[in-house]
Amino acid sequence: MDAESLLLSLELASGSGQGLSPDRRASLLTSLLLVKRDYRYDRVLFWGRILGIVADYYIAQGLSEDQLAPRKTLYSLNCTDWSLLPPATEETMAQTAMVKGRFMGDPSHEYEHTEIQKVNEGEKIFEEEVVVQVKEETRLVSIIDQIDQAVAIIPRGALFKTPFGPSNVNRTFEGLSLSEAKKLSSYFHFREAIDLKNKTLLEKADLDPSLDFMDSLEHDIPKGSWSIQMERGNALVVLRSLLWPGLTFYHAPRTKNYGYIYVGTGEKNLDLPFML
Amino acid sequence: MEDSTSLKQEKENHELKEVEGPWEKKTAASPQDPDPQSSEPLEAEQVPETGPQPSKSPPWSPRSRTSMVLGDLTVPGALPPHSPPQQPSSTPPLTLGEQDLGTPLQSDRTTSIIPNAGTPLSDPLEQPSDKRESTFHRTRQLEENTFPQSQQSKSDLYGPKDPSYDTSKQKELRFDIFQEEDSNSNCDLLQLEPGASEVAPSVLEIAIQNAKAYLLRTSSKSGLNLYDHLSNVLTKILDERPENAVDIIENISQDVKMAHFSKKLDTLQNENELLPMYEIAEMQKTLFLQGNLEGADQELEDEIAESSLPNVMESAFYFEQAGVGLGTDETYRIFLALKQLTETHPIQRCRFWGKILGIERNYIVAEVEFREGEDEEEVEEEEVAEERDNEAIEADEEEEDELPKPFYKPPPTIPKEENRTGANKYVYFVCNEPGRPWVKLPSVMPAQIVIARKIKKFFTGRLDAPILSYPPFPGNESNYLRAQIARISAGTQVSPLGFFQFGEEEGEEEEEVEGGRESFEENPDFEGIQVMDLVESLSNWVHHVQHILPQRFRICLLGQHGCPQISSHSMLLQSSDPTSGLEHMPFPMAKSLRIST
Numbered sequence: 001m002d003a004e005s006l007l008l009s010l011e012l013a014s015g016s017g018q019g020l021s022p023d024r025r026a027s028l029l030t031s032l033l034l035v036k037r038d039y040r041y042d043r044v045l046f047w048g049r050i051l052g053i054v055a056d057y058y059i060a061q062g063l064s065e066d067q068l069a070p071r072k073t074l075y076s077l078n079c080t081d082w083s084l085l086p087p088a089t090e091e092t093m094a095q096t097a098m099v100k101g102r103f104m105g106d107p108s109h110e111y112e113h114t115e116i117q118k119v120n121e122g123e124k125i126f127e128e129e130v131v132v133q134v135k136e137e138t139r140l141v142s143i144i145d146q147i148d149q150a151v152a153i154i155p156r157g158a159l160f161k162t163p164f165g166p167s168n169v170n171r172t173f174e175g176l177s178l179s180e181a182k183k184l185s186s187y188f189h190f191r192e193a194i195d196l197k198n199k200t201l202l203e204k205a206d207l208d209p210s211l212d213f214m215d216s217l218e219h220d221i222p223k224g225s226w227s228i229q230m231e232r233g234n235a236l237v238v239l240r241s242l243l244w245p246g247l248t249f250y251h252a253p254r255t256k257n258y259g260y261i262y263v264g265t266g267e268k269n270l271d272l273p274f275m276l
Numbered sequence: 277m278e279d280s281t282s283l284k285q286e287k288e289n290h291e292l293k294e295v296e297g298p299w300e301k302k303t304a305a306s307p308q309d310p311d312p313q314s315s316e317p318l319e320a321e322q323v324p325e326t327g328p329q330p331s332k333s334p335p336w337s338p339r340s341r342t343s344m345v346l347g348d349l350t351v352p353g354a355l356p357p358h359s360p361p362q363q364p365s366s367t368p369p370l371t372l373g374e375q376d377l378g379t380p381l382q383s384d385r386t387t388s389i390i391p392n393a394g395t396p397l398s399d400p401l402e403q404p405s406d407k408r409e410s411t412f413h414r415t416r417q418l419e420e421n422t423f424p425q426s427q428q429s430k431s432d433l434y435g436p437k438d439p440s441y442d443t444s445k446q447k448e449l450r451f452d453i454f455q456e457e458d459s460n461s462n463c464d465l466l467q468l469e470p471g472a473s474e475v476a477p478s479v480l481e482i483a484i485q486n487a488k489a490y491l492l493r494t495s496s497k498s499g500l501n502l503y504d505h506l507s508n509v510l511t512k513i514l515d516e517r518p519e520n521a522v523d524i525i526e527n528i529s530q531d532v533k534m535a536h537f538s539k540k541l542d543t544l545q546n547e548n549e550l551l552p553m554y555e556i557a558e559m560q561k562t563l564f565l566q567g568n569l570e571g572a573d574q575e576l577e578d579e580i581a582e583s584s585l586p587n588v589m590e591s592a593f594y595f596e597q598a599g600v601g602l603g604t605d606e607t608y609r610i611f612l613a614l615k616q617l618t619e620t621h622p623i624q625r626c627r628f629w630g631k632i633l634g635i636e637r638n639y640i641v642a643e644v645e646f647r648e649g650e651d652e653e654e655v656e657e658e659e660v661a662e663e664r665d666n667e668a669i670e671a672d673e674e675e676e677d678e679l680p681k682p683f684y685k686p687p688p689t690i691p692k693e694e695n696r697t698g699a700n701k702y703v704y705f706v707c708n709e710p711g712r713p714w715v716k717l718p719s720v721m722p723a724q725i726v727i728a729r730k731i732k733k734f735f736t737g738r739l740d741a742p743i744l745s746y747p748p749f750p751g752n753e754s755n756y757l758r759a760q761i762a763r764i765s766a767g768t769q770v771s772p773l774g775f776f777q778f779g780e781e782e783g784e785e786e787e788e789v790e791g792g793r794e795s796f797e798e799n800p801d802f803e804g805i806q807v808m809d810l811v812e813s814l815s816n817w818v819h820h821v822q823h824i825l826p827q828r829f830r831i832c833l834l835g836q837h838g839c840p841q842i843s844s845h846s847m848l849l850q851s852s853d854p855t856s857g858l859e860h861m862p863f864p865m866a867k868s869l870r871i872s873t
Contacts, residue, residue: 014603015638017631021599049599227635240633242734275734 001259003032003044009259016248018263027079048262052105066166088145096142109136143266151241152190161213181237181253188214508532613710622647637737639706717758728759769821776820
């Protein structure tokens with residue numbers, strides 16, 4: 001959610017039950033402003049909060065002009081001091097795939113797991129047990145990246161793409177209408193399109209190249225991994241992801257307010273197909 | 277021209293009738309519809325006469341083609357009775373073949389087509405003017421024949437579209453509009469030969485277009501535009517042919533305005549959409565009102581209210597400090613809903629248990645303790661059911677005497693715990709949203725808890741939804757919800773050491789350990805523990821609700837081998853597991869308010 005409309009956004013997203021305490025909110029307001037100035041970001045988003053056993057991580061993201069460019073991620077333990085996280089790479093993803101369980105809350109905590117690796121020595125190939133240590137920071141990075149890739153969403157029309165390439169915030173976005181707000185197809189993944197090229201020509205013909213340049217939620221696998229609800233009568237539409245429980249997206253139809261926040265343990269819900 | 281004339285005549289006969297239809301539809305939709313041709317049903321005769329007109333240059337045609345719209349198709353209510361042939365063609369929404377009217381890339385020009393049994397017609401004059409983009413589409417494919425046939429004066433605008441009083445200043449764009457097998461026999465094949473003169477629009481033409489654009493400008497107050505109104509008035513006059521028309525022209529104009537049924541399409545949709553919001557708002561408004569209605573009984577109420585209603589706002593304040601909460605106004609509404617619950621049911625104690633998120637809807641759960649003797653309605657029903665079951669079993673057994681009896685006897689079903697004991701100590705009410713009626717959840721059976729431990733399912737939000745799972749859950753969503761609530765309550769309710777004590781005097785502690793202590797009350801001598809002590813170690817926290825045993829469903833104290841030598845006035849329940857209260861949530865969708873260290 002945008003750091004500028006933080007209080008309103010938190011209020012709207014509070015239906016999920018997890019929010020922020022007043023002191024955190026106050027410190028966020030000031031510290032995010034400073035972050036924006038220091039790092040010279042165009043927009044700062046408060047991404048959410050990952051619950052750890054000992055402490056929680058508060059995550060923020062900074063965006064540059066091009067909304068779809070890779071975002072910079074910062075974390076903090078007390079909402080006042082922010083540290084930049086390294087970008088996620090393939091290696092880190094592979095390493096952290098083996099780590100399971102809750103986050104500890106201590107960034108220097110190391111997870112150990114033993115892997116059986118095949119080591120070549122000359123002509124012999126034998127298996128060795130290697131103990132791999134993964135720092136919690138790395139795990140944090142990869143989890144945030146996975147969540148972003150999978151479930152960060154944005155309503156249709158909020159961004160538009162210019163012919164030169166970069167996508168910008170659409171200042172004429174007045175919000176989705178009520179009927180559109182209830183459909184999954186009006187929400188897009190906030191990342192570069194993956195599926196778009198696989199569409200048939202017929203489907204592509206209906207798309208508007210300046211607005212429909214991201215994947216919509218309609219074809220997410222598994223089907224039913226999003227729960228759409230209208231709260232307060234029809235004044236607020238809330239999407240919750242069932243794949244990454246804790247991600248809440250809210251949008252007030254016909255207004256410009258929208259945003260998403262993740263408050264959860266940072267664990268993917270692998271049992272989703274059985275739970276539906 | 278010959279073929280065109282013949283076609284035209286055909287059209288005329290065809291469409292004289294239908295002409296009025298679309299026209300009326302058009303008037304109904306005129307605020308939406310930048311269609312000037314609505315005026316001209318009777319001017320169809322003049323259509324052929326408007327032949328020799330210079331036609332537009334081809335560059336204009338693609339745009340017009342792309343912006344063909346059907347004016348009145350989406351006006352369901354305005355279908356005039358005498359245009360039945362048009363209805364089938366006009367009511368189904370039409371989509372353009374490939375053109376997307378919604379693309380911002382399109383020019384603003386839209387040509388409107390009179391839905392004359394689906395005969396589309398485009399108005400060339402509208403193109404240069406700034407029309408609103410209409411979003412109506414046609415299902416029929418429109419194909420355009422080749423334009424550049426440089427016959428000028430081949431303005432064959434078929435159909436009643438041709439605006440009559442534009443005769444003097446018309447430009448036409450000619451299209452070939454080819455409709456494919458419309459099953460409706462009244463569909464006309466409109467063929468307009470494209471007139472493609474290469475003459476660039478002259479100054480006069482531009483002036484004409486500007487004038488027409490001005491006429492078509494809609495009034496902000498009434499949604500009408502002058503063009504349509506004038507065309508309506510003239511049509512009416514020509515229809516009725518009154519005497520001394522010029523004298524009563526003002527009255528006629530007024531009548532037309534009054535008769536104008538401005539159907540704003542948006543209104544219909546808006547009303548439907550906003551209704552749920554108003555419904556909820558009204559329901560919640562009654563919540564607010566109820567408190568003020570009873571004046572006489574207020575004193576009584578106050579006494580009762582103190583003991584039965586929880587101070588939800590106060591607890592919410594503390595939870596908010598911890599970062600857990602539902603937002604202030606939502607909490608207040610829940611408080612009012614709980615108040616309503618206590619007023620309608622004889623409740624001794626009530627507590628806001630929490631909120632469970634579901635896929636379609638959420639549940640707000642209240643934990644309630646009834647006053648003595650109030651809760652015995654359900655017992656009788658279940659006894660009756662049991663008797664019926666027994667009878668059925670006996671009947672079956674007699675019939676099967678000849679077949680070999682299986683040796684397998686299912687394990688005896690574990691008897692349900694009595695109300696007010698064990699897991700059924702409290703009764704739970706749920707509602708989907710504050711303001712909606714509260715529904716009582718049935719008591720929980722041991723078998724349900726056993727199976728609930730084995731499955732993991734999302735809640736949909738409907739209490740009667742079936743739970744499809746393996747092992748099969750005996751019951752529907754309300755039973756599953758009750759089972760989960762029971763598990764959560766048993767596993768996560770904690771309190772600081774010494775906060776609760778047992779109410780009764782206990783003679784010998786050992787004897788009673790197995791019986792399970794069930795009643796506890798607040799310890800008036802509790803002085804509180806330092807915050808640092810509470811945070812550092814978990815030994816200062818205890819479960820004050822008994823755990824659910826795996827098989828028996830009988831609740832047993834945790835850690836009985838702990839320290840039993842505490843005096844009878846203090847807590848005997850042992851300390852909790854180190855990870856209790858902060859454990860990984862067993863069910864991701866069940867989020868209850870819980871205390872965290």
